[in-house]
Amino acid sequence: MKLWLLLICVVVALNPVTDFRVLDMDKALVNSKKISGRTLETYPGKGLLHTKAGSSNATVNLDSLIIPLKTDKYKSIYWVDVSVNQVAATNNQTFPLLLDTGSAIAWIANSSCLSDGCSRAPKFFYSTVTPTEFSLDYSSGKISGLLVDAPKSNITYTINHSLVVNNFTCGLAGSVPSFFSNYNISGILGLSANASLERGTNLLSQLRLEKAVDSAKFAIILGSPDNVNSSFGGLLALGQMADKYATSLAQLPIQSRPVVPNISGYWMVKVTLVSAVSSTGTNSTFNGAVAAVFDTGTTGLALPLADATAMHQMLFGNLFVADNQGNYAFPCNATGSIKFNLDGLILDLSVDLIRADEYTTAGLQGMCSSKMQGLGSTPNWVLGASFLKNYYTVFDVDHQSIGFSPRVSLYSYIANENANSSSISGGGSSSKTSSAVVSSSSSSSQKSSTSTRAAGSASFNSILSPWTLLLFLISII
Numbered sequence: 001m002k003l004w005l006l007l008i009c010v011v012v013a014l015n016p017v018t019d020f021r022v023l024d025m026d027k028a029l030v031n032s033k034k035i036s037g038r039t040l041e042t043y044p045g046k047g048l049l050h051t052k053a054g055s056s057n058a059t060v061n062l063d064s065l066i067i068p069l070k071t072d073k074y075k076s077i078y079w080v081d082v083s084v085n086q087v088a089a090t091n092n093q094t095f096p097l098l099l100d101t102g103s104a105i106a107w108i109a110n111s112s113c114l115s116d117g118c119s120r121a122p123k124f125f126y127s128t129v130t131p132t133e134f135s136l137d138y139s140s141g142k143i144s145g146l147l148v149d150a151p152k153s154n155i156t157y158t159i160n161h162s163l164v165v166n167n168f169t170c171g172l173a174g175s176v177p178s179f180f181s182n183y184n185i186s187g188i189l190g191l192s193a194n195a196s197l198e199r200g201t202n203l204l205s206q207l208r209l210e211k212a213v214d215s216a217k218f219a220i221i222l223g224s225p226d227n228v229n230s231s232f233g234g235l236l237a238l239g240q241m242a243d244k245y246a247t248s249l250a251q252l253p254i255q256s257r258p259v260v261p262n263i264s265g266y267w268m269v270k271v272t273l274v275s276a277v278s279s280t281g282t283n284s285t286f287n288g289a290v291a292a293v294f295d296t297g298t299t300g301l302a303l304p305l306a307d308a309t310a311m312h313q314m315l316f317g318n319l320f321v322a323d324n325q326g327n328y329a330f331p332c333n334a335t336g337s338i339k340f341n342l343d344g345l346i347l348d349l350s351v352d353l354i355r356a357d358e359y360t361t362a363g364l365q366g367m368c369s370s371k372m373q374g375l376g377s378t379p380n381w382v383l384g385a386s387f388l389k390n391y392y393t394v395f396d397v398d399h400q401s402i403g404f405s406p407r408v409s410l411y412s413y414i415a416n417e418n419a420n421s422s423s424i425s426g427g428g429s430s431s432k433t434s435s436a437v438v439s440s441s442s443s444s445s446q447k448s449s450t451s452t453r454a455a456g457s458a459s460f461n462s463i464l465s466p467w468t469l470l471l472f473l474i475s476i477i
């Protein structure tokens, strides 16, 4: 059986047509020069998550500290609109920037960038900026350009037209890898855990310094209506507001021990144990998981190649297909779940939540693309949007901790009365014209496996795998 499946692999490539992983990630890491110096704090409050009775719905009022996220039609990336305002200018520009907890600084494609990577979204065109050089090695390619000092350049930034940050340092990228051409984004808004990066680049620290937020933390709720036409992708809550809609928060310290050598600033926690229950009910334990990095810039789950294969074996026995690029497919009707013990906090992930769309290729009917992918041999497990979607996640820069709360099954977002709510509506079941109702694709993830297919409601019209992985791991050269 295994052999037959392997033969299929040779004939049918599983690779998504838009596959953004870069195979020389290890090389990029070796080039990195920074050393992590984070100290480990013990933090009270970790334990099991309990959903409070009656907390299954919540109404969130949008204000300047609760900002809607947008997503693409495949629900694979999440971004916010950031405007660059030139003092006394008439040409302020707005840029869609990917919200990325896996990278450290923000950058926007410069008008001088002519590569494919800069072809799909607005580019920065001011000429009066006063920059210094920067260069970033993402796992998927190199970005280089100049860092722009806002005050010296007479510019300010506004997030979603409501929250102003004055003294922020943003990169202007003259060269952007071509994989960006698959997305309609102008750049990346990094939200790393490192509050003390040089050049004042941590957005939350800067917002607090400018008293725009009352603490350096933020919460992310990823999720979008089933309506495939909606670009509403969830919420970003800033400062103390971040805790407001958490029903019960279990906090974990982020770790001092760098899993990726010499790179600091990851939202990373210790993994104590991972076990999986397969379709047939077999419970097996994975040996060797070290730490998990929580990254909104990664669409699915990215594991070291050998670990990804082992996890698929634990979940599906021999009934899965793998290629040698870290892509997997498993029977669409498979059930089962994974249980993560993250330093004492137990989080479940149902197989439903790692199942993407079905292949239509001959020989692969009935097989669905897996959102758990293999990536090189570095030991960290990257838990991306597919995982984070199940929780209300609080990222706390001050306390160097990450908190998980059960996400409520349904949020109603009520926009400001004078705000244009059309761009965030789309749930369709709201009675008020000024609100949008958004249901999670995983309404009871803590109890596992009652959810429907995650993010898979869009219909795809080809054999091209609908599932794409976007990975942003950063190091600063």
Ligand SMILES: *[C@@H]1O[C@H](CO)[C@@H](O)[C@H](O)[C@H]1NC(C)=O
Residues within 6 Å of the ligand: 029, 030, 031, 032, 033, 034, 035, 261, 262
């Ligand atoms: C990490 O930093 C240490 C200490 O500076 C250095 O010896 C080592 O070579 C670095 N490792 C990598 C992979 O850059």
Ligand SMILES: *[C@@H]1O[C@H](CO)[C@@H](O)[C@H](O)[C@H]1NC(C)=O
Residues within 6 Å of the ligand: 034, 035, 036, 037, 038, 039, 194, 195, 196, 197, 198, 264, 265
């Ligand atoms: C943050 O980054 C700076 C420079 O990149 C580094 O010196 C510092 O140790 C880092 N801090 C933490 C807490 O990782």
Ligand SMILES: *[C@@H]1O[C@H](CO)[C@@H](O)[C@H](O)[C@H]1NC(C)=O
Residues within 6 Å of the ligand: 054, 055, 056, 057, 410
């Ligand atoms: C949550 O909202 C749904 C849809 O509006 C409604 O049917 C349900 O009764 C609500 N649940 C609670 C606990 O309020």
Ligand SMILES: *[C@@H]1O[C@H](CO)[C@@H](O)[C@H](O)[C@H]1NC(C)=O
Residues within 6 Å of the ligand: 062, 063, 064, 065, 066, 067, 068, 160, 161, 162, 415, 416, 419, 420, 421, 422, 423, 424
């Ligand atoms: C964010 O912008 C959208 C329109 O782009 C608007 O509808 C929404 O009210 C804004 N949110 C905030 C918090 O200002």
Ligand SMILES: *[C@@H]1O[C@H](CO)[C@@H](O)[C@H](O)[C@H]1NC(C)=O
Residues within 6 Å of the ligand: 072, 073, 074, 182, 183, 184
């Ligand atoms: C990018 O924008 C174009 C034009 O608005 C749209 O047709 C396309 O579907 C978008 N791509 C993605 C991946 O959302």
Ligand SMILES: *[C@@H]1O[C@H](CO)[C@@H](O)[C@H](O)[C@H]1NC(C)=O
Residues within 6 Å of the ligand: 085, 086, 087, 088, 089, 090, 091, 092, 156
């Ligand atoms: C551009 O932004 C600046 C600074 O926020 C503001 O003073 C100016 O009015 C804006 N211009 C336009 C046309 O909105």
Ligand SMILES: *[C@@H]1O[C@H](CO)[C@@H](O)[C@H](O)[C@H]1NC(C)=O
Residues within 6 Å of the ligand: 110, 111, 112, 113, 127, 131, 145, 146, 172, 173, 174
């Ligand atoms: C940005 O583009 C402008 C105009 O094309 C150019 O003059 C400037 O040198 C570019 N800066 C960077 C960092 O690429």
Ligand SMILES: *[C@@H]1O[C@H](CO)[C@@H](O)[C@H](O)[C@H]1NC(C)=O
Residues within 6 Å of the ligand: 128, 129, 130, 152, 153, 154
């Ligand atoms: C910024 O504004 C000040 C005062 O208006 C002006 O003197 C300076 O030249 C401007 N700097 C740039 C880079 O435009």
Ligand SMILES: *[C@@H]1O[C@H](CO)[C@@H](O)[C@H](O)[C@H]1NC(C)=O
Residues within 6 Å of the ligand: 151, 167, 199, 200
């Ligand atoms: C902006 O921040 C830098 C440090 O990141 C600081 O040296 C500078 O004085 C600040 N400028 C203003 C105008 O606040």
Ligand SMILES: *[C@@H]1O[C@H](CO)[C@@H](O)[C@H](O)[C@H]1NC(C)=O
Residues within 6 Å of the ligand: 227, 228, 229
């Ligand atoms: C999405 O938009 C397309 C084109 O405008 C339309 O045909 C389709 O019915 C819409 N789907 C939903 C679920 O609203």
Ligand SMILES: *[C@@H]1O[C@H](CO)[C@@H](O)[C@H](O)[C@H]1NC(C)=O
Residues within 6 Å of the ligand: 275, 276, 277, 283, 284, 337, 338, 339
């Ligand atoms: C597998 O069994 C262990 C030990 O009984 C248990 O702690 C764990 O929760 C089980 N795993 C799953 C995914 O149910």
Ligand SMILES: *[C@@H]1O[C@H](CO)[C@@H](O)[C@H](O)[C@H]1NC(C)=O
Residues within 6 Å of the ligand: 279, 331, 333, 334, 335, 366
């Ligand atoms: C899944 O489907 C296959 C063939 O369509 C069938 O043989 C198998 O029993 C099904 N498994 C489950 C768990 O329903």
